[in-house]
Amino acid sequence: MSSPAPEIFKAYDIRGIVGKSLTVETVQAIGQALGSEAVERGLKAIVIGRDGRLSGPDFASALAAGITSTGIDVIDVGCVATPITYFAAWHLDTQSCVSITGSHNPPEYNGLKMVLGGQTLFGELIQDLRRRIVEGRLVQAVAPGKVTHSDVRQAYIERILSDVKLARPMKIVLDSGNGVAGNTAPELYKRLGCELTELFSEVDGNFPNHHPDPSKPENLEDVIHALKNGDAEIGLAFDGDGDRLGVVTKDGEIIYPDRQLMLFAADVLSRVPGGQIIYDVKCTRNLAAWVRKHGGEPVMWNTGHALVKAKLKETGAPLAGEMSGHMFFKERWYGFDDGLYTGVRLLEILSRSPDANAVLKALPDAISTPELNIKMKEGEPVQLVEKLKAGGKFAGEVERITIDGLRVEFADGFGLARSSNTTPVVVLRFEADSEAAIARIQAGFRKALEAVWPGIQLPF
Known part of the structure; x- marks a missing residue:
């Protein structure tokens, strides 16, 4: 085939526009490159799952054809949330999987998230797949691998329910945003002991109601409305492929992931005293003090779900999380990011209190x-x-952190500038104890940015 479009090989995954930069032919070639890598690593089988996008079935067939052409077997687990594909790699003992997903991107996108031998592929490992295709370093087996099908959703639900119990029944709003979480989350939460107000559980790759990205407040408006007009005590919302979670209180306040992480850290550290809690550079400065107060060791790290996952594996930490909404539980779970499981762990904690709202707002x-x-x-x-x-x-700089961009700490807040790994933008974030402090920190960053890049257009 002709060389695949280089721009689809991103920092953490492969992603492109269906039929343009990402074609069936390209996906099949990537499958053959993945299979070739699997052969070199001595692996035998790769699990394939896909989200609810309309291009998913065709891409799954092409990916399976590419992988099996190298002699590697494929186990197709069908249309499931990305974390269920990750779970299948453990449950079916392949340690390798590919999720065909466009995550929270618009409907015309799709992509691949890949794990081989327990290692999430990112950075140069993804570029290596492109180089294999371009250089023709592809295995062509005499006897192709075989494709089998397996439905692991019940095994996934049973595994969670065998370990997590609610202290009392709860009434919740559950918004799947027409993403793939809708075909598993409602059953999981009902069996956990929840009474549901369901929003948009029907899997529809056109996303007709709202975009499935709970990190954007406008996508949580339906949850806020349902909480206001019903008797549910908390709202949960998933992204398009179910690996991220949005949380809304009864009175409509969004609890961002860095605050969710505080709740999880306190809970995990009660059973793993002294444990490391990993979080990315975009998270609140309140986290470090909170983790120390609860007997843990805070570890700030680079943004990016694959990078955080790798750090979790390297350190053996029981818990990690990042501002975008990816949470990684190693304690009692497998260490991969899973929005459905994160919601279950949240409800386990909140069910111990008669007032879930008060627990969240006290963070x-x-x-x-x-x-x-x-x-x-x-x-x-x-x-x-x-x-x-x-x-x-x-002025007033207390500390500068340069592990991922530049984060400048002040006595009363911080400012961050980092280069995105996925799009050509500089990401900025500011936090402070008062409006006056945030204005001062932003003014300092404005002055510094204009000095090093004259004529720059700033969004603040």
């Missing part, structure tokens, strides 16, 4: 901005952040 909070993006040309975000690291001066 430390701060004044913060959402993610702000500076759109730039390809390659420019990295240059800007490097210039800011080298030349940026900030």
Whole structure:
């Protein structure tokens, strides 16, 4: 085939526009490259699952054809949430899987999230697949692998229910956003002991009601409305492929993932004293003090679900989370990001209190901005952040953290500028103890950014 479009090989996954940059032919070639890599690693089988996008079935067939052409077997688990595909890799003992998913991207997108031998593929490992295809380093087996089908959804639900119990029944709003979580989450939560107000459980790759991205407040409006007009005590919302969770209180407050992580950290540390809690550079500065207060060791790390997963594996930490909504429970679970399971663990904690709202609202909070993006040309975000690291001066700076971009800590807040790994933007985030402090920190960043990149257009 002709060389695949280089821009689909992203930092954490493969992703492109269906029929344009991501075609059936391309997916089959990627399958053969993955199978070739699996042969070299001595692996025998790869699990395939797919989300509810309309292109999923064709891509699953093409991927299976590519993988089996190398002699590697495929176990197709059908249309399931990405975390259920990850679970299947454990449950069926392949340690390898591919989820065909466009995650929270618009309907015309699709992509691949890949795990081989327990290792999430990211960065150079993804680029290596492209190089294999371009250079023709592909295995062609004499005897192709075989394709079998397996439905692991009941095994997934049973595994969770064997371990997690609610202290009391709960009434919840559950919004699947027409994403793939809708074919499993309602049954899971009903069997857990919840009475549901269901929103958009029907899997529909056109996403006719709202975009399935709970990190954006506008996508939680239906949940807020249902909570206001019903008797449910909390709202949960999933992204398109079910690996991220949004949480809304009875009175309509969004509990962002860095605050959710506080609740999970306190719970996990009660059973794993001294454990490390990993979180990304975008998270609140309240987290470190909270983790220490509960007897744990806070570890700030790079943004990116694959990078956080790798750090979790390296450290043996019991829990990790990032601001985008990916949560990773190693304690009592497998360490992969799973929005359905995260919601179950949240309800387990909240069910111990008669007032779930009060528990969530008592978590430390701060004044913060959402993610702000500076759109730039390809390659420019990295240059800007490097210039800011080298030349940026900030009055009142207490500490600068450079593991992922530049995070400047002040006595009363922080400012962050980092280059996105997925799109050509610089991501900014600010947090402070008061409106005056956040305005001062933003003014300092504005001055520094304008000094190192004259004429820059800022979103604040």
